[in-house]
Amino acid sequence: MLFRPTVIGLVALAASAVTVSALSLPVQVPGSLDGRSPGPAVAAPRGPPPKPKKCKKKLKRKAWHTLKKKEKKEYIDAELCLMSKPATLGLPATANRFEELQSIHQIPAFITHGVGAFLPYHRLHMHAHERALREECGYKGAQPYWDEPRDAGDFINSDVLDPVTGFGGNGTGNGGPQPGMGCIHDGPFANFSNNLGPGYFQGTPNCIYRFVNDTVSLMSSQPYVDECKAKPNYLKFWPCLEAAPHVGGHGGVGGKMLDPIASPGDPIFYLHHTWLDKLFWEWQALDLPARLYDISGPNLPDPFAPPPTPDPGSLPLIFPTFDKFPPPEAFVVPPGSPQPQGDPGNVTTLSHVLDMLGVIPSATIAEVMNIGGDLLCYEYV
Numbered sequence: 138m139l140f141r142p143t144v145i146g147l148v149a150l151a152a153s154a155v156t157v158s159a160l161s162l163p164v165q166v167p168g169s170l171d172g173r174s175p176g177p178a179v180a181a182p183r184g185p186p187p188k189p190k191k192c193k194k195k196l197k198r199k200a201w202h203t204l205k206k207k208e209k210k211e212y213i214d215a216e217l218c219l220m221s222k223p224a225t226l227g228l229p230a231t232a233n234r235f236e237e238l239q240s241i242h243q244i245p246a247f248i249t250h251g252v253g254a255f256l257p258y259h260r261l262h263m264h265a266h267e268r269a270l271r272e273e274c275g276y277k278g279a280q281p282y283w284d285e286p287r288d289a290g291d292f293i294n295s296d297v298l299d300p301v302t303g304f305g306g307n308g309t310g311n312g313g314p315q316p317g318m319g320c321i322h323d324g325p326f327a328n329f330s331n332n333l334g335p336g337y338f339q340g341t342p343n344c345i346y347r348f349v350n351d352t353v354s355l356m357s358s359q360p361y362v363d364e365c366k367a368k369p370n371y372l373k374f375w376p377c378l379e380a381a382p383h384v385g386g387h388g389g390v391g392g393k394m395l396d397p398i399a400s401p402g403d404p405i406f407y408l409h410h411t412w413l414d415k416l417f418w419e420w421q422a423l424d425l426p427a428r429l430y431d432i433s434g435p436n437l438p439d440p441f442a443p444p445p446t447p448d449p450g451s452l453p454l455i456f457p458t459f460d461k462f463p464p465p466e467a468f469v470v471p472p473g474s475p476q477p478q479g480d481p482g483n484v485t486t487l488s489h490v491l492d493m494l495g496v497i498p499s500a501t502i503a504e505v506m507n508i509g510g511d512l513l514c515y516e517y518v
């Protein structure tokens with residue numbers, strides 16, 4: 138029942154907050170946290186996108202299946218390096234750098250899903266991961282993505298789930314948080330013991346478990362992508378993406394990936410969300426003058442919203458079955474969870490703060506809207 142309430146909330150909110158989007162242009166680029174962006178008095182550009190100041194050499198983010206064997210190994214070795222580096226930030230229950238990156242997803246999960254900040258937040262999270270691989274583990278490449286439409290309906294035979302050159306295959310047997318949840322037993326991450334999850338739980342070591350579902354993975358197929366990319370504004374685009382292709386990847390791989398709170402405990406998470414970021418950027422690029430700084434949506438998910446009206450369009454939403462899912466207690470939002478910061482009201486704005494808990498410097502949404510700007514500097518090839 139985890140993704141469902143999120144989607145319920147999204148669709149209802151999308152219907153009720155259209156005026157917000159209409160008000161979003163012309164926008165003001167708010168001040169950044171560290172002085173990189175123009176101050177609040179500078180209007181965001183209409184017309185051609187701003188000329189990047191510092192972004193000269195863009196990292197080229199490529200699809201996993203296009204990488205050479207050697208490149209795949211370099212990426213996986215760098216991920217293993219993050220898993221072996223001790224944690225230093227004092228984030229609860231984290232033992233290594235990989236878990237610190239997981240922690241910045243687990244701790245604020247309640248205010249980063251089913252809300253307007255969903256896509257900018259995950260964009261910065263992917264950047265944090267890419268930066269850690271490069272700056273701390275000697276990785277020379279860019280963060281790769283999973284070209285999911287290519288494998289939709291057949292994740293089980295994908296290059297990503299390859300036991301030799303990929304991330305290992307499906308889970309088998311038991312070992313996950315519930316009976317029948319299979320740990321992965323092949324590939325480079327078979328022996329990884331994760332101190333975070335399920336859900337908000339911390340400090341109960343668990344394996345990477347998977348439960349591939351190639352019915353749900355169909356929601357990552359091209360028709361769903363096309364449906365979302367046809368949406369006219371962020372307020373319609375983001376819920377479409379979160380409800381369909383987003384669920385396709387999480388529910389298609391299943392297990393730890395299906396856990397909306399602790400899912401970065403499966404390294405496939407980063408390939409999945411980088412693909413979603415690619416779709417976000419492609420949608421922005423279809424009309425940059427209008428979309429480069431288009432942001433809206435609620436700051437908190439609405440748990441009391443009515444049942445979902447199918448969106449995207451006429452395509453059916455396929456939800457994973459949750460019969461093999463961690464106990465519901467794991468998903469109770471802990472008291473003292475972070476609250477949204479930076480906006481003047483309950484609507485997500487460019488001043489919204491994306492808190493990276495010290496793993497990398499936090500940033501505002503304004504700073505991550507342009508992937509070829511001052512803070513972010515990459516492209517999808």
Ligand SMILES: [Cu+2]
Pocket residue numbers: 242250259397
């Ligand atoms: Cu997430």
